[in-house]
Amino acid sequence: MQELVKKAKELIESKEVDLLIGYQSDGEKGAKPLFVKNTQQAEKLIFNQYCLNNLVTYLKRPDVKALKKVAVVAKGCDIRSFVMLLSENQVSRDAIFIIGMTCDHVVSPDGTGENEKCTTCKVHNPHLADVVLGAPVPEKIAKDKPVHYAQLEKLNAMSQEERWAFWQEELSRCIRCYACRQACPLCYCERCIVDFNTPQWIDTRSNPRGNFAWNIVRALHLAGRCINCGECERVCPANIPLMLLNQSLQEEAQEKFAWEAGYDPESQPPLTTFRKEDDEDFIR
């Protein structure tokens, strides 16, 4: 923690960055975002396994983009979303200072145990950071498959009718607050498809048709891009298991295109590139 505060003060004092985004205590055992503009605020910086927020999501905001240089405290998993923003031309590498934090794991959103996404993490020691803080974490052997929520397996085993019923039930709770969109680091369009009204492709009312259209379009727009940070599901006030949709598409991307998002900024996302050797068995 000392080295984080020290580094932050150094960056702020030297005016190398205009703003530093990090974590502070939420008063209990949790953590919440902290926006550091002076050395005094830097004292409040913390980092622990309760630092769930993906702070990279703030980098897509116009007011943050307008700043000359911004530092962000990021775990390896968060940096994966930064890599996606880079490859999609949304941030300039020079405008961001990444303070990478080594991380063994974070807690699950309910704070009870290890977060499932950490079991397949390949970046306990962050890639692509400007500085890495924290003791190195021994690399663990990640499981072959991407995180497979037990529920996803259960869902895949269901019949089509059962699955339809499951999603009808889950999505009926959606109140169309778009918290999922706001929290997602990769939902950066200035005019979202749902706000497009000439013509209105997606019904904005909270009804089954609109809810299905919105949630499916949101998930499809993340196909081959989602880096599994889980922020959408964590912020959902209706507790809709959004990561099930994301997970399912992530698996497709890995199986069909051997693609995992967010590791290499030079590599091209599978859904906007053509390779002759790509599996085409989905064309029937």
Added chain:
Amino acid sequence: MARIGVFVCWCGSNIAETVEVSKVAEVSKSIPGVVYSVDYKYMCSDPGQELVKNAIKEYKLTGVVVASCSPRMHEKTFRKAALEAGLNPYMLEMANIREQCSWVHNNMDEGTQKSIDLVRMMVEKVKRNKPLDDISIPVTKKAMVIGGGVTGIQAALDIASGGIPVVLVEKESSIGGKMSALDETFPTLDCSQCILTPKMVEVAQHPLVQIISYAEIEKLEGFVGNFKATIRKKARYVDVDACTGCGTCWQKCPVKVDSEFEQGLGKRKAIFIPFPQAIPSRPRIDAENCLKLTKDRCGICEKVCPTKAIHYDDKDEFMEVEVGAIVVATGYKIMPVSAFPEYGGGQYPDVVTSLQFERMVCASGPTLGDLKRPSDGKLPETVVFVKCVGSRDPEHYHSYCSKICCMYVAKQTMLYRHKVHHGNCYVFYIDVRSNGKNYEEFVRRAQEQEGAQYIRGRVSSIYKDGDDMVVEGADTLTNSQIKVKCDLVVLATAMEAPDGIKQLAQKLGIGYDQHGFLTEAHPKLRPVETATAGIFLAGCALSPRDIPDSVSEGSAAAAKVLGLLSKDTLDKEGVVAIVNELTCVGCQNCIRVCPYNAIELKDICNRQGELQRQVAHVNPGLCTGCGTCTPSCPSRSIELQGFRDTELYAEINALAEL
């Protein structure tokens, strides 16, 4: 307020038999916005077009729907008529009630209802259409011909004679192609080299033709009228400008390897020209066999070269050429005997391909025209020719007919008999196909005057018995099995698409069939065009054909090129993509998916010139209106004009509101 006219065509009975056209016209009147509707027997006829034009003027129409055939057939016709009547052509849409309706249905009620639905959809679309302008694009007045065989040479010559500069790209070190290896040609028995070399010289001397030999196409960018090709000039190790072609190097070179030009029957050196009349008459070094390049020994050619033209450190070079049109004349290859294990599979030297036989009898061949069989140099007293080897055999090899074998086998029997007057020659055949000018007479001459004995039937096996070859097969006319002892067997093996043709087709963005032959835009009406505008085909790249056909096609493709490049600009449709710069976030999805590289990032700066953000920008000259970009945009910020979301949405909704 929209004022739409609906014109329903009978297409004779093509549509009227399955669709109640008068009812379609009648019901159309009730669609909001439609002020006029009519049905007519042939809307594409002159009176039909007049009907459209007059109605546009008389009823002050703001949009037109023609319910007839596919827009591929007559959209141009009607849009031109609309323009003549003063209506923007893009305010006319076609409802396809023929291919999509009458031709695929046989129930009158259903066909009529579907036609009404299709008309209603297009009325709703055309109400929201916006007038578009055609785009004028400049044309590069230069052409490229790929392949320097007789077809490519002819195409290059004809284009250049029309005053258009040509770049002729040949993958071997000399132009001339397969024809340069032939002895005499059917049906006139004139010497192949004697008629080809004047053309080779003519093309080489033509001031508007630039020959780039030993080179291949690396990359092609751009579009009709404005292609940019990257050509890989393979390392030749000889400076063609310094070299005078004196021949000292290949005389002194100590390495002897099988000559490709001689079909493996003769030898060449490691530094060589393929044949004496090669153009350009500049050698190249075969890097796989050269002692200097493989083992860093020898180096004789460099020492003896009087002009210091040998460079062992030569590398592949790339050159870019900008051309307006391209002719692909990449030719063919023939199957080797090794592909046929049942016929000896290459283990018997005295089983040869017809191309090898050409070299064996050719006066410029490895034996200088003395017919000697490869195994022991003996004069073959009996020769068996086997036709359709690998052709017309869908179970084992190719389903297609190689077309030229019937004729050249007849010719080869004559060439043989002219060399060996007392010799016997037998031809195993399935059919004799001789449909060309003077072809049938030529085959009859071989059979009746030159003593070729034709046996109708397939050969089952070929084997060796002592010094002799034995050919076993069926004679299906006498219904008997026969065995022929002979000295030499000539297999008329199938013509195939050349190696690397699929990769080339992919680079050029043109189609090929299951055999690897390139596909024409229409087999009858557009035989030398491809589906990609500005790229044309000629010769055996399309399918097996003989010299007259290939040369004709070379000229045909040249005529197409000259027609295209005779104008200073090309008009293209205004159906191109457009970006909403206010909502675009510059994610580059459209840029990545665009097959034509027509989209690039554009900087949006403030008044101080500081970069604010980047958005996508479509180059309308490059955009072909394919629409691939539009679904890739997450925020619907790129649209295809003429197919905007509002237009398509209205079209779909019109169908849903039943």
